[in-house]
Every structure is written in structure tokens, then in C-alpha cells.
Amino acid sequence: MAGSLKSLESCLEQHIPPEDLPEVKRILYGGEARKLNLPAAALSAAQERDFELQGYGFEAAPEQLRRPRIVRVGLVQNKIPLPTDAAVALQVAALHRRIEDIVEVAAMCGVNIVCFQEAWTMPFAFCTREKLPWTEFAESAEDGPTTKFCQELAKKYNMVVVSPILERDEIHGGTLWNAAVVISNSGAVLGKSRKNHIPRIGDFNESTYYMEGNTGHPVFQTQFGTIAVNICYGRHHPLNWLMFSMNGAEIIFNPSATIGTLSESLWPIEARNAAIANHCFTCPINRVGTEYYKNAFTSGDGGKAHHDLGHFYGSSYVAAPDGSRTPGLSRTQDGLLVVEMDLNLCRQVSDKWNFKMTGRYEMYADKLTEAVQPYFVPNIIKE
Numbered sequence: 001m002a003g004s005l006k007s008l009e010s011c012l013e014q015h016i017p018p019e020d021l022p023e024v025k026r027i028l029y030g031g032e033a034r035k036l037n038l039p040a041a042a043l044s045a046a047q048e049r050d051f052e053l054q055g056y057g058f059e060a061a062p063e064q065l066r067r068p069r070i071v072r073v074g075l076v077q078n079k080i081p082l083p084t085d086a087a088v089a090l091q092v093a094a095l096h097r098r099i100e101d102i103v104e105v106a107a108m109c110g111v112n113i114v115c116f117q118e119a120w121t122m123p124f125a126f127c128t129r130e131k132l133p134w135t136e137f138a139e140s141a142e143d144g145p146t147t148k149f150c151q152e153l154a155k156k157y158n159m160v161v162v163s164p165i166l167e168r169d170e171i172h173g174g175t176l177w178n179a180a181v182v183i184s185n186s187g188a189v190l191g192k193s194r195k196n197h198i199p200r201i202g203d204f205n206e207s208t209y210y211m212e213g214n215t216g217h218p219v220f221q222t223q224f225g226t227i228a229v230n231i232c233y234g235r236h237h238p239l240n241w242l243m244f245s246m247n248g249a250e251i252i253f254n255p256s257a258t259i260g261t262l263s264e265s266l267w268p269i270e271a272r273n274a275a276i277a278n279h280c281f282t283c284p285i286n287r288v289g290t291e292y293y294k295n296a297f298t299s300g301d302g303g304k305a306h307h308d309l310g311h312f313y314g315s316s317y318v319a320a321p322d323g324s325r326t327p328g329l330s331r332t333q334d335g336l337l338v339v340e341m342d343l344n345l346c347r348q349v350s351d352k353w354n355f356k357m358t359g360r361y362e363m364y365a366d367k368l369t370e371a372v373q374p375y376f377v378p379n380i381i382k383e
């Protein structure tokens with residue numbers, strides 16, 4: 001069964017000889033991440049509320065002129081608590097309750113910035129290509145009920161909240177977007193970042209619902225650091241990560257909804273590579289579970305009609321600019337990953353590896369401008 005393996009890390013812990021494990025972890029993960037000492041009350045609340053709680057820390061070297069810039073981020077992955085044919089309002093309310101329970105524990109763990117999974121207020125129903133009831137989950141990014149709910153959480157816990165939703169933009173003809181709303185710890189809506197790349201693969205039929213985002217690559221200056229949101233499929237586009245980094249992002253969240261058969265072998269690579277290439281922290285988050293739909297749908301490949309998109313494999317993790325990473329959360333269980341990071345590490349790694357300095361961006365900018373022209377002639381040298 002797709003979801004039967006709890007996590008890659010638990011499998012390694014179980015089967016790699018103990019004397020080899022540290023070296024295996026060094027090669028695979030860039031070393032053993034420091035475990036955070038999380039409060040006992042938080043650990044027992046997580047257990048009672050049936051979600052995994054893990055905490056890790058990344059260090060930076062002490063500097064003479066800058067104080068450490070320590071921030072704690074919280075990544076939340078979860079199943080949908082109600083079946084997909086429950087009333088829309090009940091599904092949203094149940095998700096709000098679930099997230100409220102998890103965010104309370106994040107607050108106990110001192111989290112400064114929390115991010116939820118892609119389209120967190122709904123099942124990932126775009127596979128069905130049906131409009132109702134799924135479009136009813138869409139809300140205003142600026143003052144919809146979910147944004148108001150997140151504003152309350154932000155103020156209550158002095159926490160920046162990144163809330164990826166299905167957005168309805170009433171000002172522009174009621175159009176739908178896949179967007180992440182960023183709410184300051186003051187409770188103010190800082191802004192939104194729309195998904196730039198919309199998948200056209202397998203049952204990810206999102207293009208039936210919304211277009212490629214038009215907000216570019218905004219970064220949000222928060223009290224705790226400069227953050228950006230690269231939504232799901234944007235993970236496969238190195239230039240998308242690059243542009244958030246160009247605008248100064250120190251932490252790039254990647255709220256996602258993706259399934260094992262399609263992307264699980266890419267998952268540990270892409271966001272981690274982006275952290276390395278852009279001297280920043282990246283935080284990929286994936287939902288968990290299998291979501292069933294009453295009406296069967298086909299994949300347009302001659303195969304049988306089916307009732308689910310596949311197994312969402314969780315495995316949320318954080319990668320650091322030096323290429324090290326935390327273990328992933330479970331592939332099957334709801335979870336909160338708390339990660340402490342010193343943002344000074346971004347510049348320290350940049351000074352060491354110099355990817356920004358050696359990037360030759362002007363060369364690529366010129367050549368890309370040429371390459372996107374309709375009558376571009378590729379530079380192929382022939383005998």
C-alpha cells in the first residue's frame with residue numbers, strides 16, 4: 001500500500017547498522033540535525049490530538065558585527081478530517097478546528113512563522129474537473145472567513161501565518177486563483193502570492209479552475225525574516241525559486257499537494273537543491289492521506305475511472321542553505337515540524353560558495369530574451 005511506509009527516516013533508523021547510521025545521515029542529509037528540546041506540554045498535546053511533533057535546529061557561526069537572527073518556523077501537514085461529500089461549510093469548519101489545535105501547539109513551541117499546506121481549507125478536488133461544490137471553497141484573500149480566522153491566530157500567538165487557499169477575486173470578475181495569503185504577526189494582511197506554474201500532469205487538472213498567477217515573486221518583510229511562497233508545482237521550476245531569492249527571500253515556503261507515484265522521488269531533491277542554489281532556507285509541505293470522491297473520473301489515458309487522486313505522502317521538511325536538511329515528517333500522519341534557524345547562515349553560505357556572485361545572470365538574461373522570441377535560432381555548431 002502506498003501509505004504503509006511511515007517515513008524514509010524511520011526505515012533507515014530500523015535497518016542501517018547503528019555504527020554506519022551517522023555516516024549514512026551525513027551523506028544523505030548533510031549530517032544529523034540538532035534535535036530541539038520541545039516543551040513536554042506540547043509533546044503530550046500533540047499526542048492527545050493525534051499528530052506527530054518533531055523539532056530540529058540549524059546553527060550558524062557566531063559573527064562579530066551581527067547578532068544571531070534566530071527564527072522558529074512551523075510546517076503543518078494534515079489530512080482532511082471530513083469526507084469530501086460532507087457539506088462545504090462543515091468541511092471548512094473542521095479544517096479550521098484541526099489547524100487551531102495544531103497552531104496552539106506550535107505556539108507552545110515558540111513558532112514565529114507558521115505555514116499550512118496548499119489549498120488547506122479543502123480537499124484537493126481539482127482532479128475531478130467538476131465545478132460544484134469545489135468552487136464554493138474559494139474565498140477572498142483580503143477578508144474571507146479563513147483570512148479572518150488566520151488573523152485571529154496571528155494576533156493571539158504573535159505569529160506570522162502563511163495561509164494557502166483557493167482565492168476568489170471579486171474585483172476581477174470573481175476569478176479563482178491558487179494563492180497564499182501572508183498575515184503579519186500584528187494580524188494585518190501583508191499581501192498574497194499566487195501560484196505561478198499550474199500543472200498539466202496526471203490528474204492535477206487545476207488549469208480547469210484557475211490561471212497562472214500574476215503577482216510575480218513577492219517577498220514579505222516580516223518581523224522574523226524575509227519570506228516568500230513558491231506554491232507546489234513551482235517547485236519544479238528553478239527560475240521560480242531564483243526570482244524569489246533575487247527579491248531577497250531568506251525563507252521560501254513551498255506548500256504542496258502531491259502524490260507518491262508522481263513525485264516522491266523528486267521531493268527530497270528539488271526544494272533542497274533550491275536552498276543550496278539560492279543560499280536560503282526552503283520549506284516544502286505536503287498534505288497526507290487519500291481523498292475519495294463520489295463521482296469517478298478518468299485520467300484521459302484510456303485507464304479505468306477512479307475515485308481518488310492517489311496517496312499524498314506528507315514528508316514535509318526544511319532544507320538549509322548549506323545543503324543540510326531535517327528528516328521528513330511522516331508519510332501517513334498529520335504533523336507539525338518545528339525548525340529553528342539562524343538566518344545569518346544564508347549570508348555565511350553565500351560568502352563561502354558565491355553562487356550569487358558567480359551567477360552570470362546578465363548572460364542568461366540576454367540569452368533568455370533571445371530564446372523566447374518566436375524566430376529564435378538555437379546556437380548549434382555543426383560540422
Ligand SMILES: NC(=O)NCCC(=O)O
Nearest residue numbers: 199204232233257258263
Ligand atoms: N498541486 C500541484 O501543483 N501538484 C502537481 C504535482 C507536483 O507538482 O508534484
